[in-house]
Amino acid sequence: MFKREFWVKYFPADVRNRKVGEFRELNQGNMTVAEYAAKFESLSAFSPYYYTPEAEYDKCVKFESGLRPEV
Numbered sequence: 001m002f003k004r005e006f007w008v009k010y011f012p013a014d015v016r017n018r019k020v021g022e023f024r025e026l027n028q029g030n031m032t033v034a035e036y037a038a039k040f041e042s043l044s045a046f047s048p049y050y051y052t053p054e055a056e057y058d059k060c061v062k063f064e065s066g067l068r069p070e071v
Contacts, residue, residue: 019046027066036066 007016023043028036040063044050050059 016046023047028068
């Protein structure tokens, strides 16, 4: 409850929506795997679906699909 109220007050909907879009489009690009993983984790916080136990597999698939093919 606190987290939801905090987000509503300090993260306007347009900022949250931008972060969700950034997460959807995220791929490794020229980042190291560690940099990509850190960015993935920070942006996934804006997509509440990925923080449910049922979504663990989907989160792994999303992470792997964003890696460079040679990785």
